[in-house]
Every structure is written in C-alpha cells, then in structure tokens.
Amino acid sequence: MSTDPRQDWREWHEAREAAVSAPYGPLSLTGHHWLSDHPEGRIPAVPGEWRADGDEVVLTASDGDGLAVDGKPFTGTVRLAADQGPTEESRVAAGERRFVVLRRGGEWAVRDFDPGAEPRRTFRGIEATPYDERWVVPGVFRPYGEIRGVRVENADGRERDLGLAGELVFEVDGGERTLRVAVEEGGSLWAVFADATSGGDSHRFRFLKPPAPAADGTVTVDFNRALLPPCAFADHFLCPFPPPGNTLDVAVPAGERRLARD
Structure with a gap:
C-alpha cells in the first residue's frame, strides 16, 4: 500500500473492476433457484435432478446431463453440502458453468454461474x-x-x-x-x-x-x-x-x- 491515499483508491477501484468482471464474478450469475420452488427436482435450464434432503442436497445425473463432480464426468447420485469456497471451486460443473449449492434461512438453492453471460461480455466498468x-x-x-x-x-x-x-x-x-x-x-x-x-x-x-x-x-x-x-x-x-x-x-x-x- 502506498502512502498516497489517492493512489491506494485507484488501485482499489481497479481491483474491484477486475473482481467483478472475473470469469466467476457477480456478472456471471445467470440464475438463483430455490429448491422449494421445484419440488419435482427439475430446474429449468439446469441439468440434473436436485432435491433437498435435510442437511444436504441430493443430485442425480444421467449421461445426457453432461455434469461433472469434483472435476470428473458424473452419473448417478451424490450428496452435497453447501459450497464454502470460491465459485470456481464449486463441486458441480457443466463445461465452464459452475453450480453453487447454498443454504439461506434454512432453504436450499442452486446458483448458476456462466462466464459467457451477456452482462459479463458487455461490462464497461x-x-x-x-x-x-x-x-x-x-x-x-x-x-x-x-x-x-x-x-x-x-x-x-x-x-x-x-x-x-x-x-x-x-x-x-x-x-x-x-x-x-x-x-x-x-x-x-x-x-x-x-x-x-x-x-x-x-x-x-x-x-x-x-x-x-x-x-x-x-x-x-x-x-x-x-x-x-x-x-x-x-x-x-x-x-x-x-x-x-x-x-x-x-x-x-x-x-x-x-x-x-x-
């Protein structure tokens, strides 16, 4: 950190713009889906079947879903806790998309992050x-x-x-x-x-x-x-x-x- 507060601020501002426009920054969020709104387990435009089960989410995937879990192609059923780390480290992916499992106020949700989202492509600062x-x-x-x-x-x-x-x-x-x-x-x-x-x-x-x-x-x-x-x-x-x-x-x-x- 410099001794010039104006320079510190400029560096802070540049870092903020870089973080916002990063591949998995907030501009790449394309959907937030409460599982309670989809009791049948199917979320429009999100592959797989997602169901809340107590303190975990149960994901079931078939070959046609194109999902990966922990970096490997996945079919079958897996139990997921809430993701705690950066979005790019979330366990479930489909190509470049990342699906973040989170819990708010006792409700489970899945967030869909896509680096190709239009707001990220058109970001001007x-x-x-x-x-x-x-x-x-x-x-x-x-x-x-x-x-x-x-x-x-x-x-x-x-x-x-x-x-x-x-x-x-x-x-x-x-x-x-x-x-x-x-x-x-x-x-x-x-x-x-x-x-x-x-x-x-x-x-x-x-x-x-x-x-x-x-x-x-x-x-x-x-x-x-x-x-x-x-x-x-x-x-x-x-x-x-x-x-x-x-x-x-x-x-x-x-x-x-x-x-x-x-």
Missing part, C-alpha cells in the same frame, strides 16, 4: 467518484450487546432477517449521522445504506465496509469505498435493502455509483 479526502471521517461503533434481527425486504421481493450488531456514529455535512451495522467475520463492519443520491446519481442503495473498530470503538469511515451491491451486477442476487434508519438525509457523492454506460 463501474462509475465511481474520484477519491475525496472530505469523505473520510472519524466514527465510533456502539455495539448493542446482542444481535438484533430486523426484517427487511430483499432484492428478490422476499423479506428476511438482517442481523444487526450495533450503530456506527459519525459526522457529515455538519451533523451527526448513524448507520445500523452488522459485524462480519474478522470484526469488520457492514452497512446497507441509501442517501440523497440513491436512485439518481447512484444505485438505489450501496454497501459500506469499514474496518474492525479499535478497542475503544473508534473506526475510520471512508465513503470513497462505498460499494455497489451484488444485485447491481446481476438480478439474481438476494441483496437486503437498507434497514430502517439507514437512509441518510444528505447526499453522499462518493464511492461507486453505478455501472458504466456506453
């Missing part, structure tokens, strides 16, 4: 505001003491629980502001927020991921690294919308704003 030191502000994390579950709408139209661990307090535009945040593995914070630019100059909401707070709760809040959510790149992601209290009444013209246009 991410529009982002150049680094501005005014949008790096000191903050304080105030934990709740216990996780508070809040029901919020998700991008697929369903409501789900969002576990919030505390509040991030900071000052912008001459006033104190607060965002309700989750704590991720490793201690970093995660907020889903909207502001006065949302739906206009920026996507309808964005993510913010400050680092883990210090022992006294202090943390740097850098809006230059506000992120587009995965559902900005593919409609099949389940991004949660901002919880109550996380729509700022000021404009935040910083960070990623939207997909670049032709």
